[in-house]
Structures are given as structure tokens and as C-alpha cells.
Amino acid sequence: MSKQAHRWIYPALLLALVTLFFLGLVHGAVRIPLRDVLQILFGSYEGREAWRHIVLESRLPQTVTALLAGSSLAVSGLMLQTLFKNPLAGPSILGISDGANLGVAIAMIYFGAASYLTTIVAAFIGAAVVLLIILGFSRKVSSNVMLLIIGIMVGYLASSVISILNYHASADKVHQYVMWGMGDFSGVSLGKLPWLAGFSLAGLAASLLLIKPLNALLLGESYATNLGVNVRRARVLILICTGVLTAVVTAFCGPISFIGLAVPHIARLLLGSANHRHLLPVTLLAGSCIALLCSILTVLPGSGNLLPLSAITPIVGAPVIIYVIVNRKNIHYFN
């Protein structure tokens, strides 16, 4: 059955991806006719200069950002779910995005520096520090479950420091921080896009190289060892890979919930298999599609009203999680 599924799933996802990508360029708060958008993209446009700037400098980077961020979060969610054998693991489970939040909270509230660039750097440093802490513990603790608990604890620690900072902050600083926490694909301009693209493409490429150890981990650590996989090394590589992906996306787009948690389940539903050789690429493509869809929905079609990204992703993600919990037996999991 799964072989048949593969035959249609890749073309279908690619078609959805291309459609959503174009939809992202055409749909926006300002109504620009499809023909003008196409002319702008192919460089033959001679109309309003403002529209050209809107498509090329506002919509294009936002759409590419959504595409990259969606695949990065989804893939790191999948790898963490496999590593921890836990269907409810996601990129935020190890406290890495909490680390990014803490970095931003310190920069914004404590130092009062709100420029976009300092925010990115602060988020990245925060996430990297937590990642290093987790890596340090992963050398000491052999059980994955214990490592997971440590990750959650580190996340709680970061959150409590954020609470203290917020408690003592003025209303406008808290507002700024809350706005950042809403997530946003539109902040990355063309000039900064190569940074996001560089890190996330490197992380995604590395994840493709980890397919074999990921499949081996599905069978359990002792089986994996028997198959010749160095489990400790694989674990460290998976942690670094997911850590970098989460850190870079959170730094550029703010914390984005649910995509990393929900998309791997959507991929399993589509595929009916837990083999990472297909599950990982399908997760990657589905992640991009869902993030593009969420990005489009932030400008409510028909009304032009804005909705925060963090409100959209759970609307797409939560029903999937509920479906998974209710119908668990139908989905191929960790054996």
C-alpha cells in the first residue's frame, strides 16, 4: 500500500507547494492583479513602482521565509519525535525555543534594545546556549527519556526567568515582547534571507544524511547498536541538527508553535509508514506547504484584516493532534 502512496504523494505535495507559493505572492492586503504579479516576477512589468516593491521585497521574502521555516520546524519535530520515541515531542520540547525567547526577553526588556538585528542575535545566542547545555547533559545521561525531562526542565527555567523579567518590565516593553512572541514570517528582508536560507538548508541537508540512523533508532537503541549505528554519535548529531534548525527559525521568525509538532503526524497520516526514507522528505514538503498556508491566512482573505501567526498555526495544528490521539492505532508509529 505504501509503495502506491509514494507514487502520488510527491507530485501532489510539489503541486500544492508551487500553488501555495504563487498564492502567497498573489494574495496580500493590497489587491494586485495576477497578471501584474506574473509580469513583476518575470521582469517585464512597467506599471506602479510601489507594486513591484511590494511583490519583490515584501511578499517574495515572506513566502520564501515561510517555506524554509516550515520545512525546518517540521523536520526537526520529526527527528525529535523519533529520537525520544514520543509523538508529542516537537522543536520546543528541549527548551531551545525557550532559550531563544529568553535571549530576546533579556535584550528587549533588560537592555532595552529592540532593533531587529539585536533580536536575531539575542535569540540565536539564547538558543545556542540551551543547545550546548542539552548536549552537555547528553554526554552524562544515557537514557533519552531522562534527557527529554532535562530539556523540559531547562525550558521551565528559561520561562521563569522570562516571567521575572516581564513582571518588572513596563507595559510597552512587555507589549513589544508579546508582539515578538506572536511569530512573524514577514520580518526577514531580502538582504537577510541568505542567512536564514544558508542555515536552514544546511540543517535540512544534514537531516537527510541522518535517515539511516533515524530508521535504526525506530527499532530501539540495542537493535540500532547491533546494526552498526553509533547511537551516542547519532544522538548528538540529531540534537545539533534540530537545535540549529530551531534556533535559526526562532531567531528570524519568533517562536512558531505547532508546525513542528503537527506536521510529522500529517506526514505519517499521508504516508502510512514510519520509514524515514520517505517520511522525512514528505514531512519536509508538508511542513513548507502548511507554513505557506498559515502565512497566507495571516492576512484574512476577503477582509484584509491581520491575524497573528501564532493564532493561525494551532488552528491548523490542534485538530491534527486530536485526530492522532483519537485514532492512534491507525498510524504507523515507533513500532
Place this chain on the structure above:
Amino acid sequence: MRRTRTVSCALLMLLLLALSGCGPRQAAHERQALSADTVRFARNLRIEYFDDYVSVRIRDPWDTLRQRQHYVLIDRNKPRPEKLPADGTLIRIPVEKAVIYTSVHTAIAEQLGALDRVCGVCEPEYITSPEVLGRIAEGRIADLGVSTSPNVEKIIDIGTEMIIASPFENSGYGSAEKLGIPIVEAADYMENHPLGRTEWVLFYGLLLGKREEAERVFNATVRHYEELKTLAAGAATRPTVLLERKYGASWAVPSGGSYIGVMHADAGADYVFRDYPGARSVHLTFEEVYDRAAGVDCWFMKYDTRTPLTYKLLQEEYAPYANFRPWKERRIFTCNTITSTYYDDITLHPDLVLEDLIALYHPDLLPGHKQRYYFPMDE
């Protein structure tokens, strides 16, 4: 049988209603206000003087059909009048020990010469006045911590008689509400007209025993503001202007009726989003703002970081800003709200901010003017 009972019940209730309606009306006849309400610009404030008390009513800025507060001010040196409105919060004036939560109202108390009556403040890190900071260091004014959760025990300990706090929609004042100390809700920042904000000083002056001083300051500000407005109305051109910048995914655009929208109009400029009704900000996407405002003449924005905002930093923050005409023609003006006294002065002296704006829009109208708040942005 049942029906008769319902009818008689209804009749009884009608009778009761009619009777209860008579009571207060009669009382109102007895207590005629000495003067009509003289508030001119503020929409949420009503001050009425009676022979032995002053009634101050504050309308809910978020639900304008509702009264938010009713304060009854009585002279602390006279015996308590026998008949007072039942629904009011009683405050004996002049208040001798006031706690002020916001730096803005502390600055107002200082400008009225009423600092001796201030016994505590919150968030001294936002206070710029050396005089107030000195008093805090000497311990004459207590530092009560964060305004959202102040040190309640200290508020009681220093014998506070009244708290002046800035209200927010749907939020209370936590444990400070349970102390039984009157909380004055300083909702001046919700006024749409710049002079409406200033007018609240009349209320603060009453509370702090500086009525004449407050009237003097208010009248001088109104006179200066209206002179400047007339001056700007005669300008040969009306430049178009864009305000503020995007944060996160949205650009909070002040509407035309907001105090900042009114102020730019009074300064002789055409604000691009003046057609948005109401007094609140509207959240727009970058592309909507860009579509309508890419070709404006000037761009004004406020920011609150210690490092000065520059053309370079603005472009680093979000590259498409560089496509706006004011960016290309170097017509962006910024106000640093941390290093300037903008927020301290905006309530009492919108005239000074207006003067700054006119000098930038129409330099020929105010030759030799020295900028106080808004400056051309650095490279």
C-alpha cells in the same frame, strides 16, 4: 387569578420605580452647581463645583456610555458636609500624601510645584527629573517598585491618602484596590485632542491644592497652542506625512482622530491615514502602508532605545523602508522618547511639541526655532 397577580405586581413595581425616581431629582434641585461644567477639550472629564464640594466624573474611555469614576472632593480643613452624593469616592483636598504610579503625572506634580505632597512613586527608572530623583535618593519620596504590582505594605506605611494611576482597559490595580485608599484614574492619555489631555491638569491641580497654578498653566498652553495652530493654518503648502513604523507583522497606524493625528493636522500637514475614523491605532500590513504612503513628503517616528536611530539602522531593520520617498530624500524626523522629555511634557505642553512639528514642516514660519523633541534623523 394568576394574571391578576402579575398585573398587580407590575403596578406595584411601577409605583416603586416612580417613587424612587422622584427622590434624587428633588435632591438635585437642592444642590445646584455653582457653575456649569467648564471643561472644553477633554471628553472623559467633567468637573462641577458645588458650594461645599467638587464633583469630578470620569467617563469610561473604552465604553463611553459608562461612568468609570465619580470623585467627590471636599475641603480637608472643614467639617464633612452633611449631604454628599452617595455614589462618589470621597477625597479630602488638598491631598497631603499622594502616591503617583506614572512618571508623566509625577512630572505634572513637579511642574505645578506640588512635589512636597508626593510621598511615593513607581518605576523611578523612567523619571528624568533630577529634583524627583534627588528626593527619591534622600528618601523623601518612596520608591514603590513596579506600577503593575507595587509594594502595598509600603504604600500603607507611608500614610498614603490617594493614589494616582494610569488606567488600562479591563485591568484593575491588584491588591492596592483593597486598601481603601482612593485611586484616581488618570485617563488623560485616552483623550483625542492634545489640549484635552492638558485639561486634566485642572483636576490634578484641585487634588494637589494648586488650582490657580493649574489654571494658569492650562490657559497659557491653550493660548500658545491656538496661536501656533493659526500660524500653521496660513502656511503656503501642506506636506503629506507618514507616522511611526512597523513592529512585528503589523504597522500600528494612528487614526486621523487620534491626538497625534490631530496634532499633525494642526501643524499644517496632511497625514496620509487621516481618513481612518476614531482615535485608536489601526493595524495595517507593510504593503498596505507602502501602497498608500510610499510617496509622502515627510516621515515622523518615535523610538525608545538609547542608541540613536539612523538611516543605516532603519534600513538594517527592514530593507524595504529605503523605498519610501522620505528615506531617499532624507526627510525622516525622529523623537527619542528615552533621552528627550517628550512623555513628561506631552500632557502639559502639547504646544511645545506642536511648535517642533511646525518648525520642521514650515521652517519659514518659525525662524530660529530650536528643536526640543523631533530632530532630523542621523545618517
